[in-house]
Amino acid sequence: MKHFLKVTIFSLLMIGFFAGFSNYGIPEIKPAPPPVEEKLDLGAMTPEQFIILGEKLFNGKGTCTLCHNDVGGRAPLLERAGIIAGERLSDARYQGRATDAQEYLAESLLEPSAYVVAGFGKAGSGDAVSPMPSVTAGSIGLSEVEVSAVIAYLQDLAGVEVTVEIPTDVQTPVSDSDAPDAAPRVALVSADEVITKFSCVTCHKMSGEGGELGPDLSRIGATRDLAYLRRAILDPAAEIADGFPPIMPPTYAGEIYAGELELLVQYLASLR
């Protein structure tokens, strides 16, 4: 009986250790809930909202960034995809049917094996077969409109003209978490309006006025480039300025229109 008790206590302690380590020894990451679908009124959507929808799909439901990131090296980066798309059509290795850059981007999403970037093909296929999963079926399941929104985002990301037309006559389901604001607002037309709308000066000082919770932006353009400023607004946690708490809301990416973002970024870059 003595040994039985000792062995039981020993086993329970070990189980407790494994459970304790799993609960307290590693970060507790709460997985995202399954996507919920709802109707989206496309007729009330602005071009900027459409691009933002594409961006959210790119980073969320589309799961594009799982592979298209600069960490794992599993798929090519897409920052310049909108520019490169046109060049690809004349590439000797191109097997597709697209006639312009927009069609090439659509084809890349739907028939990724039409052109596989060297080094990113399925193992053993000699870069002839893409390992990219179907974006329109299964767990990704983008709708036609969502595919178009992603293409619009990729064009916007590359800084080229967004040629995708926003559908106005299609009621299509998109994931709840990916839907932009239900009630669209009119896009702001000046940096001042954007700064006022998003209350930047509550935390940041500009031209000697404003709060001190965040870095002083009065001469921010002298030390930071456009890419940094854009990232700082859309993903404030990506880099926290020395000596400041990480309190900037991460929600601007979901609120600011693409055009407004550019106005703001250009304005900030001009502050020297």
Added chain:
Amino acid sequence: MKGVGDLKKMINGHMLFCNAKNPFGSSSVRSLLGFMALAFAMLLGGSTDLLAAAVDAASGAVQGAADTVPSGISAPELIATDYPTVSGVNSRVTVWLVAQLHLWFAAFVLAVPIFVFIIEAIGMKTRDQRYDDMAYEFIKISITAYSLTAILGGLLLFSLIVFYPHLFSYLSEIFGESMFYYALAFFAESAALYLYYYGWHWLQGGFRKWLHLSIGLVLNAVGTTLMFLANGWVTFMMSPAGIDPGGVFSGDTWVAMHNYLWNPINLHRFIANIAYGGSIVGAYAAFRFLSAGRPEERAHYDWMGYNANFIAILALLPLPFAGYYLAAEIYAYSQQMGITLMGGIFAWLFIIQAVLIGTLFLSANYYLWCGMGRSDGAVRYNGYIKYLAIAIIGSFLVWFTPHTLVLTNEELKALGGPYHKYLGPLGIMPAKNTAVNIMILFTALSFLFYRRSNRIATVTWVNAGNAAQLALYTTGIANLLFLGIYHGYFTNTVYKVAASIPQVMTTLIIIVVSITLDSLMYRGSREVAPLNWGRVPNRAQYALFLLAVAFTWLMGLMGYIRSGIRQHWHVTDVFRDASPDAYTPTLGYAANIVSIGTILFMVLVIFVFWLSQISSRRTDARGYWKGVQGG
């Protein structure tokens, strides 16, 4: 500007939406039949594994088709209210626990006959009856566990029908044929097992012994077939095959069974079961050793524990390779699933896994080192043990090192990023692969030392042989390091993954060549002194317990991730889970469920051990029976 309409032309034929609501007309009929078949099976008191076949046979009758090959089966689109609920019972946790308990017991009862067969064959070859007795004792433990496995299988089936009737119906439509064969195989296995166990002492000597061994072979063949069948159902849920672009199953049972991950899981489970079975009987031997009063009893259970640990280690060595093969195949099947597995929400699980596998390797090695105390000649090797320990612990720490660290913003700033300057590079797979290979090699070396400890080689080329062994290990480890460092840090992802294959080959070659060389060197060797079985510290027995507990817990954890990478899908990308429990639970929550399951399993295993002990006990009931004289 191009609109959706223009793009539609371009992408026409690719947009694959499976919005057709499955009328699921036959589902209620099938569920009803399932309940009826369950009740029938309960009344008969027979195996509930038969039930699956009964359900299928009954539904086959409804379809009125002799041909059981299904075609055009669509997954239903469910909503939360389609899932029956029982007040106060969590559906997912119930199915989870019952499935896991069934799997633990199934792994045990499938593994034990494999090594019992081998031990019996060794006994026949060496004509050493101790092997035969030990094999019998092993199978005696598993015989009680066998009925418990069947009961848990029935409970699992019952839980599935009650809580997930649509899923069960869908799977039985696709796999009905294989479920029928599963039931037949279960009967065959039961018959073979009972013949094998109850005929043990009857079928002894000459032809009879050969006949007995042959029954053991049949038992293992049928048992392994059973596992492969069940694996087909599970892996179909992970990597469905025979699904057309519209999400409709249009293949036959074989196509569904022979899906992408079937063989990787078959291989992984086959090896893991043996290691697991070894660890459980090791725990049994350890407990009997601690409870033994007489020296010869301690000697017997010490010997039994050693053999159980040997079996566990033997299967443990190739297990990481089988696991790596499985993970690589998951990536090959779906890169998205692979990244979810290794780089997404489950990434931190592999740090827990590292702790558990490190525990397994350390406890198995520790047991070997303690066991060297049985030999008077082991003192020659005692000095090397600390180096073995350093290498194994060092490898464990590399494996344990996470790629990204848990840091506050201040720490993040102080460190200059999420990766540690020196330790960060140890967090990626090439470093871990190298560490695992080195850990395996040093475990093999531990075994080699143990094997040598009581013997003195008498061949003339001892020095040359030792030099060759040293050269083999040195060059092999250098090659592992080169492959890991060069391909891991100076080439692209494709080569990083590809480098793991020559690493595995290096390790396997070293192990095979060194054991072969050692066997030749120690042929005709003389013993230093007779081995003192039973001369081993009690703490060594706790290492055996740790092995069993860690193995059980690890299996539970990996069961969670195997199932979890489907995320909110019953059948990946085909049949969506719309139940309120469709979300992926956190690691901490999963660990708590696994812990509860492990405790339940341990309680049941202790019960099984106890039953196997009381079967040989007798109580003197003098005066109780009429006309029987005591004394």
